[in-house]
Amino acid sequence: MTVALDGLTQARSHVRRALDAASAKLASDGLPRPALDGKLLRPLAAYIMVPPDRRNELDERFWMGALAIEMVHEASLLHDDIIDEAPERRGKPTMAAVFGVGPALVMGDHLLTAAYRTAAATRSPEFLTVFIRSVERTVAGEIEQEKSQNRILDEEEYYRIISAKSGDLFRSAFTLAPALLGIGSPDVSGELGARFGTLYQMVDDFLDYCTEADRGKAPLQDYRQKKWTWPLGLVRATDFFLPTDEILSLLFQRPSPGGKSPMEWGADRLEGDFESLIKRLSEEGLETGEIQTLLRSWTQLVQNAALAQEEAGEARELPDSGPLSPDVGGSTVEWPRTAVLRRELRIAAEGLETAKGRLAYFGKHAKSFRFASRLFPQEQLRRVAGVYAFCRFTDDLVDEAADQRFEMVEPRLNAWLSMAKQAYKGEKTGIPLLDDVIGDMAQADVPFSYVEELVAGVRMDLMDPRFQTLSDLRVYSFRVASVVGGWLTELFGIRDPWVLDRAYALGHAMQLTNILRDVGEDLGMGRLYLPEELMSTHGVDRKFLEAKVQNGSPASPGYRRLLERLMEEAEIDYERAFEAIPALPTFFRGPVAVAANVYRGIHREIRENGYDNLTRRASTSMPRKILLGVGGLLKLRRASAYQKRKRDEQYLPVTAFGEEEGRQAAQ
Numbered sequence: 001m002t003v004a005l006d007g008l009t010q011a012r013s014h015v016r017r018a019l020d021a022a023s024a025k026l027a028s029d030g031l032p033r034p035a036l037d038g039k040l041l042r043p044l045a046a047y048i049m050v051p052p053d054r055r056n057e058l059d060e061r062f063w064m065g066a067l068a069i070e071m072v073h074e075a076s077l078l079h080d081d082i083i084d085e086a087p088e089r090r091g092k093p094t095m096a097a098v099f100g101v102g103p104a105l106v107m108g109d110h111l112l113t114a115a116y117r118t119a120a121a122t123r124s125p126e127f128l129t130v131f132i133r134s135v136e137r138t139v140a141g142e143i144e145q146e147k148s149q150n151r152i153l154d155e156e157e158y159y160r161i162i163s164a165k166s167g168d169l170f171r172s173a174f175t176l177a178p179a180l181l182g183i184g185s186p187d188v189s190g191e192l193g194a195r196f197g198t199l200y201q202m203v204d205d206f207l208d209y210c211t212e213a214d215r216g217k218a219p220l221q222d223y224r225q226k227k228w229t230w231p232l233g234l235v236r237a238t239d240f241f242l243p244t245d246e247i248l249s250l251l252f253q254r255p256s257p258g259g260k261s262p263m264e265w266g267a268d269r270l271e272g273d274f275e276s277l278i279k280r281l282s283e284e285g286l287e288t289g290e291i292q293t294l295l296r297s298w299t300q301l302v303q304n305a306a307l308a309q310e311e312a313g314e315a316r317e318l319p320d321s322g323p324l325s326p327d328v329g330g331s332t333v334e335w336p337r338t339a340v341l342r343r344e345l346r347i348a349a350e351g352l353e354t355a356k357g358r359l360a361y362f363g364k365h366a367k368s369f370r371f372a373s374r375l376f377p378q379e380q381l382r383r384v385a386g387v388y389a390f391c392r393f394t395d396d397l398v399d400e401a402a403d404q405r406f407e408m409v410e411p412r413l414n415a416w417l418s419m420a421k422q423a424y425k426g427e428k429t430g431i432p433l434l435d436d437v438i439g440d441m442a443q444a445d446v447p448f449s450y451v452e453e454l455v456a457g458v459r460m461d462l463m464d465p466r467f468q469t470l471s472d473l474r475v476y477s478f479r480v481a482s483v484v485g486g487w488l489t490e491l492f493g494i495r496d497p498w499v500l501d502r503a504y505a506l507g508h509a510m511q512l513t514n515i516l517r518d519v520g521e522d523l524g525m526g527r528l529y530l531p532e533e534l535m536s537t538h539g540v541d542r543k544f545l546e547a548k549v550q551n552g553s554p555a556s557p558g559y560r561r562l563l564e565r566l567m568e569e570a571e572i573d574y575e576r577a578f579e580a581i582p583a584l585p586t587f588f589r590g591p592v593a594v595a596a597n598v599y600r601g602i603h604r605e606i607r608e609n610g611y612d613n614l615t616r617r618a619s620t621s622m623p624r625k626i627l628l629g630v631g632g633l634l635k636l637r638r639a640s641a642y643q644k645r646k647r648d649e650q651y652l653p654v655t656a657f658g659e660e661e662g663r664q665a666a667q
Helices: 002-028 041-048 052-057 060-084 095-099 101-120 125-147 155-181 186-207 230-234 244-252 262-283 289-311 337-348 355-365 367-373 378-399 406-424 432-443 449-463 470-491 497-517 519-524 532-537 542-551 557-583 586-600 602-608 622-650 659-666
Strands: 321-328 331-336
Touching (some): 002 041, 002 060, 041 186, 041 289, 060 095, 060 101, 101 125, 125 155, 186 230, 186 262, 230 244, 230 262, 244 262, 244 289, 337 406, 355 378, 367 586, 367 622, 378 406, 378 449, 378 470, 378 586, 406 432, 406 449, 497 519, 497 557, 497 586, 557 586, 557 602, 557 622
């Protein structure tokens, strides 16, 4: 192989010298000279497909044709660098980066137009016809690729694009010698050249995902620009929203010890395609040793790139995988479960893509809150509904799961939390609920720890929650309820610890009310949130409650006392919360006061139901909600007046005669 590569290196050197001589003639005619500092793969392909014993027949016409092909390629690179805003090419700054878009665009246009005059120097109508068509199809392929941005392609469309964008210039290269020297059929040679160029583009697209490969340009450009290429098909990617480290992990993960990663299967597939082309060229009498060497060097290139990625730590065994993907190279690879979960989450959140959808979700699942939220201005209501929708959706990942086993739901929660972190960093996830709500959270500088606490609380529901003491229960209620109050308070600009502490208190109060309302429903789901220590004090245990659910007997005196004790605890927190409501922004005070008082009213309904929260669910009627809402606003007014009086007293002028005299002076 080394000897063969040496022969290929010598051929490339010969091609470079011949092209340099031809380009010197262009310069003397006032035409632009291409850089000729790349791999010169297209002129090289045109040269090495000529049988060695016929190469002495190659004259200036051949080299002008080869130079014209390279000029079109160089022009396309200049235009690519402008479109991609690429800072470097072949390890050097691009012309656009150094001199600006204008000079780079003009130089690209000059090379392209001069290429036609150069191609005409072959004096071959047959080659010129193929060349003109190839240039047109190359440009058309570039346009199609730009149109395909941010779309998932099927392989047929992908091949059609790269066959035009990259394959057709190789068609011209493979047609050049047959047209000038009569070697084989120009049509057959051209088709094989297009196939050769298509495979070369597939190699380039493969290497774009190999961060260790030295290509003279930044890796992962296609993915960052949302251009679908065939490696994404290896893992059945359905969008471009995964972080780059995760997409690399999917591509290079191995499903089992000794198994192959998707990219390793991809390398095998390319090798098979190369060997198939070598066989076809041989059948047509067009195969030369150098073409075979070149194609097999590509095999080595992609295999080495995959190996380097493995050594860099990207390829590793996959501990958690999902269903099998379609065949890749005659075998199967396992689709990583994380990607499946992310796709499922996007589907599950589809109804929450817009503010209207989130408001509807808010109204359906939180009738008391929705009643109070009518007092919000429209923009603030949109933000509140978004936070509620996120929190409720997160909770439903457990409550609405068809299979609530820990090992089934835990990965879903982890994937959701990971995507939320992604959104908080400003990266698009493809889920508007996350991108909008968590993006708003980040912009308002609300700590992400609220989301982490919420997920931790929801996760507790997976583990048969049992709370020994009331303090243990408060850990849970903080995570699933207090964080919502803290989040909204900070979202609207309040950072005062005293106010936040009372926002947390309102969360504790409402969650405890919620628990008291839903004891029977929760038991039906295998959950019991009542503190065991308090239950024991009042002669109640889980079996006692389950029996009550079955026989529907009236609440025992001990159970009534237990509920009253817990309602008393909630009332203390409601009172503490009301102290801070006047410190909230004006638009926020009324809705919070109404929501707190309406929810607090559930205690009355529990009592009127004879403390039966095992077979009945306490709820407040609309007339009752209105009365409670008015009561909440009146309570807010009194609290506001009290806070104003306290504030005035705090800043009374103090005279030399003492505080009382100061009070009289103030009056």
